[in-house]
Amino acid sequence: MEHKLxxxxxEDLINKRRSIRKYKPDMxxxxxxxxxxxxxxMAPSPSNTQPVRFxxxxxxxxxxxxxxxxxxxxxxxxxAIQSKKEAKRLKNWINTYYRFSEFMFKTPILFxxxxxxxxxxxxxxxxxEGILTHNKREETNLDITVGLALKGFILKxxxxxxxxxxxxxxxxFIPNVEEILxxxxxxxxCFITAGFPDEKPDMxxRKSISEILSEI
Ligand SMILES: Cc1cc2nc3c(=O)[nH]c(=O)nc-3n(C[C@H](O)[C@H](O)[C@H](O)COP(=O)(O)O)c2cc1C
Numbered sequence: 111m112e113h114k115l116x117x118x119x120x121e122d123l124i125n126k127r128r129s130i131r132k133y134k135p136d137m138x139x140x141x142x143x144x145x146x147x148x149x150x151x152m153a154p155s156p157s158n159t160q161p162v163r164f165x166x167x168x169x170x171x172x173x174x175x176x177x178x179x180x181x182x183x184x185x186x187x188x189x190a191i192q193s194k195k196e197a198k199r200l201k202n203w204i205n206t207y208y209r210f211s212e213f214m215f216k217t218p219i220l221f222x223x224x225x226x227x228x229x230x231x232x233x234x235x236x237x238x239e240g241i242l243t244h245n246k247r248e249e250t251n252l253d254i255t256v257g258l259a260l261k262g263f264i265l266k267x268x269x270x271x272x273x274x275x276x277x278x279x280x281x282x283f284i285p286n287v288e289e290i291l292x293x294x295x296x297x298x299x300c301f302i303t304a305g306f307p308d309e310k311p312d313m314x315x316r317k318s319i320s321e322i323l324s325e326i
Contacts, residue, residue: 123268128313130273131213133305142270143219143304149262155255161228162259163296167220172291176280177215179290183283184208211280217303222287223260224296225252256299263302273307276300 147164155161167173184204191200214220236242264274278300281287287298 120265123265125313127264127268128273128311129275130303130305130307130309130311131210131275132307132309133217133273133303134308135218136306137218138270138272138305142272145270146263146266146272146304149266150259151262153255153258153262155258156251157232159228159255161225161252162256163224163226164302165222165224165291165293165296165298167222167291173215173220175290176284176287177212179284179287180208180211180215180280183285187283207279207282211277211283214275214277214280214301214303218305219303221302221304222291222293222298223256223300223302224288224293224298225256226296228252252297253299260300260302267304271306272304275303277302 150162150164151160153162167176187204188201191197191204194200233242233245233247237245260276264276267274280301281298284290288294288296291298
């Protein structure tokens with residue numbers, strides 16, 4: 111049987127999607143955001159544990175607190191590098207990462223994304239039986255699962271004409287993000303923005319298949 115590669119709208123969406131850091135002020139319809147969240151919820155997860163949680167940060171109070179923490183984090187870093195030999199280069203780095211974090215406060219929709227502690231069935235059983243003493247893979251499972259959920263979210267956004275950007279930079283400046291947001295059952299892994307794009311970035315270069323694939 112001959113297998114032909116068909117033209118794919120999924121591939122078009124994947125290719126067209128860019129991280130968007132500048133948004134129009136218009137608020138996307140709630141229904142659109144819900145459909146993005148539904149796509150996120152369809153992601154595979156270990157033993158179908160579905161540990162990913164999206165926390166929408168709508169309150170201006172919470173956004174302001176978070177922003178203040180970002181600014182304090184940056185100031186602390188700038189103070190800490192003053193006496194270093196490479197202070198100038200480090201300062202540029204800090205300022206760049208700050209810029210790549212700060213824009214999230216100017217977006218119509220902002221989520222913190224995290225996971226609840228949830229041992230998957232198999233490793234949980236082994237832990238309970240004392241066969242495993244700790245579960246190093248748990249973090250990997252959670253990270254993979256967040257990534258898969260985000261992929262559904264951002265691709266559905268792309269299909270709807272909404273831009274998104276995943277951010278982990280702010281977590282470097284704000285180590286106690288859960289405390290600031292008043293969350294105690296979810297560990298935050300990243301932020302994600304969404305809204306109507308107000309920029310059209312070029313595609314950053316991608317590695318070829320031969321660079322990312324090896325065969326053994
Ligand atoms: C885990 C992760 C963390 C990221 N953190 C940030 C961030 O803190 N700030 C930012 O502006 N972009 C962030 N990005 C977006 C990347 O910079 C972007 O995906 C990459 O440059 C490729 O560009 P593209 O998404 O437009 O294809 C992050 C992406 C991922 C997957």
